[in-house]
Each structure stands twice: as structure tokens, then as C-alpha cells.
Amino acid sequence: MSSKNKEENKVTTSSQLYKNIKAILTESRTRAIGAINFIMVEAYWNVGKLIVEGEQRGEKRAGYGDYLLKDISKRLTSDLGSGFSEQSLRILIICGNPDFHQDRFCVPLTDRIMEKRR
Structure with a gap:
């Protein structure tokens, strides 16, 4: 094998190795x-x-829910940054409430989570 062929072979091997x-x-x-x-x-x-x-004791809505969500939202946002608005927490409550597990958004998520826990 000529020197030129060896060099071309090395380049090809290097290219293939890089791609892999x-x-x-x-x-x-x-x-x-x-x-x-x-x-x-x-x-x-x-x-x-x-x-x-824990906080709603299984009810669809805690009696003091507005204050609770406002407080949790404010504290989480302060400690962890954006993404924890009251509206975001309400969405989390919907998916975390067994009564709402048939919600079209929550079903695929809750099914995957429960399957992973088994």
C-alpha cells in the first residue's frame, strides 16, 4: 500500500470514528x-x-387556598426563580389531584409516572 493510500485510509478511519x-x-x-x-x-x-x-386534605380546593397558593408562589419564586406563579401551581394541583387524572393533559403524564414507580 502506498504512502498516499495509507494517509487516505487514516483520514477515512478518522472521519468514520469522529462520526460514530x-x-x-x-x-x-x-x-x-x-x-x-x-x-x-x-x-x-x-x-x-x-x-x-397534605394541604387540601383531599378536597378539590382548600378553604384558604388563595392565600396558600399566593404564599407558596411568592416563596418559591423568591428561592427558586420564575415558573411558580399561582396559575402554574393551580395546574400542578390539577395533575396531582386523583379526581382530575382523567384530564386530557394529565393522563399521559400520570400514567408514565405511576408506571415508572412500579
Whole structure:
């Protein structure tokens, strides 16, 4: 094999190796993002469930719910940043409340979370 052919072979091997490595890393990043998203959905579902079971005592609405949500929203936003408005917490409550598990948005999420826990 000539020196030129050896060099071309090395370049081809290097290119293929690079493509394979890049494919592995790209796929891993995509899978990691999906896993992180699922973990956050599960966390939000658990927050809603906690509010319903712990603070609302299973009722669809706590008697002091407006104050409670306002307080929790303010404190979470202060400690953790944006994304915890009262409206966002109300959405979490819907998904965390067993009475609402048939909601078109919540069913796929709650099914996946419950399946993962088994």
C-alpha cells in the first residue's frame, strides 16, 4: 500500500470514528434531556399531589387556598426563580389531584409516572 493510500485510509478511519463518536454523544444528550424533562414533570406532579393531599386534605380546593397558593408562589419564586406563579401551581394541583387524572393533559403524564414507580 502506498504512502498516499495509507494517509487516505487514516483520514477515512478518522472521519468514520469522529462520526460514530459524535452520534453517540448527540444521542446521549438527547436522551439526557428527555430524562431530565421527565424528572421535572414527576417533581411537578408530586408538588401538586402534595398540595392536594397534605394541604387540601383531599378536597378539590382548600378553604384558604388563595392565600396558600399566593404564599407558596411568592416563596418559591423568591428561592427558586420564575415558573411558580399561582396559575402554574393551580395546574400542578390539577395533575396531582386523583379526581382530575382523567384530564386530557394529565393522563399521559400520570400514567408514565405511576408506571415508572412500579
